[in-house]
Amino acid sequence: DSGVTQTPKHLITATGQRVTLRCSPRSGDLSVYWYQQSLDQGLQFLIQYYNGEERAKGNILERFSAQQFPDLHSELNLSSLELGDSALYFCASSVGPTGGGETQYFGPGTRLLVL
Amino acid sequence: GIQVEQSPPDLILQEGANSTLRCNFSDSVNNLQWFHQNPWGQLINLFYIPSGTKQNGRLSATTVATERYSLLYISSSQTTDSGVYFCAVVRSGSARQLTFGSGTQLTVLP
Numbered sequence: 001d002s003g004v005t006q007t008p009k010h011l012i013t014a015t016g017q018r019v020t021l022r023c024s025p026r027s028g029d030l031s032v033y034w035y036q037q038s039l040d041q042g043l044q045f046l047i048q049y050y051n052g053e054e055r056a057k058g059n060i061l062e063r064f065s066a067q068q069f070p071d072l073h074s075e076l077n078l079s080s081l082e083l084g085d086s087a088l089y090f091c092a093s094s095v096g097p098t099g100g101g102e103t104q105y106f107g108p109g110t111r112l113l114v115l
Numbered sequence: 116g117i118q119v120e121q122s123p124p125d126l127i128l129q130e131g132a133n134s135t136l137r138c139n140f141s142d143s144v145n146n147l148q149w150f151h152q153n154p155w156g157q158l159i160n161l162f163y164i165p166s167g168t169k170q171n172g173r174l175s176a177t178t179v180a181t182e183r184y185s186l187l188y189i190s191s192s193q194t195t196d197s198g199v200y201f202c203a204v205v206r207s208g209s210a211r212q213l214t215f216g217s218g219t220q221l222t223v224l225p
Contacts, residue, residue, distance in 0.1 A: 002160065033212060043201065045212035056211040088156055092213075099211030100145030103163040109156055 003027065004093050004107035012113045018079040021110045025072055025093030031055070032074040033094075033104060034066055038087040049074055050097040081114045088112075117142045117206040121216035128192050128223050136187040136219045138202030146205035147178050148213065149187050153198045161187070161200075192223045 003026035013019055025032050034046040036059075045058035049068035060066075063081075068074040078085060088111050092104040118141040128134055140147075149161040162169050166180040173193075178185040189196055199220050203213040 035213070042217055043203070043215040045214070048211050058212055090158060097211070098145075099213070100205040100207065101165075102146070103148065103160065104146070104213055105160060106150070106158040109158070111156065 002105040006107040021076040023091030029093035033092040119216035143207040144204040
């Protein structure tokens with residue numbers, strides 16, 4: 001158990017819908033990262049927040065957005081869902097803002113299926 | 116961006132055999148992690164090893180940062196070792212995110 005929690009574990013929805021994925025980092029960690037694992041793209045970085053502020057952005061679609069709340073949990077919002085958004089979404093956390101020099105701990109993931 | 120290449124892409128072993136997985140990366144890194152993704156999709160942290168050597172039970176890892184590669188050794192393989200092994204790095208400098216390799220699919224046969 002990494003100490004990072006993600007809910008829900010599984011999500012099935014229809015095209016055009018909107019969903020919210022939730023992540024709670026390990027106690028004491030201030031950074032939250034979101035990654036997407038799809039069959040064709042592999043594991044890719046989406047976005048990072050540190051202590052409530054966006055710090056880095058990767059291959060995140062405009063239909064996707066995220067935020068980190070004062071209690072440090074984070075939410076990833078996916079809207080106007082398409083079949084290709086079906087993937088495993090991971091949240092990771094670390095203590096500092098840089099991503100380097102320390103371990104990023106991964107949650108169990110949320111498996112999203114868009115029908 | 117940084118390139119991460121893993122080899123071999125697939126590996127099939129008999130239980131009890133040893134194996135070596137390799138990860139090459141194209142630039143300086145300040146974070147290198149090895150993960151095991153089990154059949155249920157969970158990513159398990161194995162090692163944080165931007166340089167040097169570490170051991171944890173039957174697993175060990177070595178990173179030679181100056182030559183830009185890392186090796187993961189699995190000894191006395193068990194069927195529960197099956198899954199995909201990923202190497203991921205953070206490029207030194209302004210990068211913050213882990214860049215993943217494409218993984219090595221390991222199958223251990225009883």
